[in-house]
Amino acid sequence: MGPSSHRTSSPSPTPGRRLDESMTLLTSMMERPLDPGYAAAAQAREEAGLPASTGVRTPGVLGAALVIGLLLTTGALALRAPSPSAVKAKSELVAEIQARRRAADAEGAQLRTLQSQVDQLQSQALAQSDQRALQDRLAALSLASGADAVTGPGMRLVLDDAPSAPGNSADGNPRTNAQSTDGKVLSKDLQIVVDGLWEAGAEAIAVNGQRLTSKSAIRFAGEAILVNYRPLTRPYTIDAIGDPKSLQADFAGNDGGAYARALTDNYGIRVSMDNVDSLTLPAATTLTLRYAVVPGSTPVPTGTPTRRSPTSTPHTSTPHTSTPHTSTPHTSTPTTTPTTSEPTP
Template sequence: MSQQPPVRSTASPRPRPDASMSLLTNVMDHSLDDGYAQAAARRGEGGKGLPTTLRAKLGLAAALLLAAVVVTLGAAQARISAPTLAKEREQLINRIQNETAAADTLQKNVDALRDAVSTKQRDVLEKHGGDKAELVALLAGATAVHGPGIKLVVDDARQTKQSGGNGPRESNGFSDTGRVRDRDMQRIVNGLWQSGAEAIAINGQRLTALSAIRAAGDAILVDNKPLVPPYTVLAIGDGERLGKAFESSADGQYLHVLQQNYGVRASISAQGDVRLPAAPSLLVRTAQPQEGGAAERGTGTGKGTS
């Protein structure tokens, strides 16, 4: 009977002395959790390891948080300052109302005084005018008048001309030759006076012997009141005779030149009844007789518009 060789068994590794304390060993070997270790590594790399979407969400959340803080602080500040602003606004409104009421009262006083002065001036005209009181009042513009006359409408050219020359209408720096000037209206009014007009008004503004037609920029002023085109001139007199006399006068020919050369528009027509208001204010001036003269004190009524 053959003898079998003895079977040798492979020696197994010796167990660790701390094998029975595997839990404690694991805690000692891994004192820091893997998740915390990864987060610490990302922070060390400057956040490069964070996904782009996550970084965008974090930035948006921070922006929204900052906006919410700003809005909250603004609302709190507005709530705190609201009573002060409301009080200041109320004080300002009260002040405006008080000043407006005071201005209205002063304006009423001015109107009343102006009416009183006008009444006294008209009384003076009637008192010192004698048998010519009505004529004096007419020339001074003290009373409203009506009667036959003419209507003369003067307006700027439709397309004003721009000229670089040095003609008579380019003086004072003006180059818009198609625009009616104050000197044009002066000549027209003086021409009407010389042609026999008894009373004249421009755009409802009554002219007197002391009225002045001036310019302020491009505006025309009559007794410091601005007028706008078209300029409607109403004159009382014999309509047909007055119109023909004016058209044949030097000032009428001047207006005709403005029409032909510069496109200024003008039309004249006789009227059966023209109504003119009284002058808004009167200036009564008296003349003293010279030595050796026997003239009485009277009201100056010489015609002419400067």
């Protein structure tokens, strides 16, 4: 007789042993689910003429469970719903912010109106005193410092968050969580793009209507991007005045243009660039007169420059030092008369 496979024959069980002998505990639990102590207590109650179980307590247990569940549900809903006082405080805070912003905008408009009147008086005074050279120098300094509004051709670059950009982290810092930065335009992005525009030969730049000067700072505070310490809202529009024939091409070939393309390729940030025949950039409203000289007198400083706090190091957008295109028709032309303000770079 040949050998047999273990798949076709099985050893016969040992006589007198159960097949489930190794599962004694499980078998006992299945056959006697009630603990022996409870069974003895139930039998003693039946012998004494009482019911085997105290079923009268079951409705009470169910009622207590319902009450506890109702209390927990009510508490959870109360915690999720904002309190009326918090909603009222938030609405009052938003209204106050909007009111102060409107007041700041009105004061800025009044400041520009008064500055225009000062420019007119200054122009008349210089014309009467035959100070043509001084007037030309003031015009060039005003254009470089951003003291005057300018108009000219250039390019418009718009950056906007990706369509599915996530929110910020719990502390409001967009750099805390690496995933929260994906698809969102950050202050660092605007800094690099603006520096690329200066390098490409831009003569004047404004971000969302905020004119950039040698003292402008581009930074973030919480969830907002600040330019000249004013919060901006997306999309972020950067207007740059310069030679329309070379500005966009030079920007596309430098580090700023490469960074803008990387934002689109890697993070889905929307970037658009277009040449514009005529752009008008407002004058900067954050300039302060630090130094003035009366012709024929001894120079006297009018104020002491203040030092920047060492705890804050915002990025400063410095205009590029390339020679402006002053000899070609596309040169930026001030819309107002030059001013005597000569801010310190």
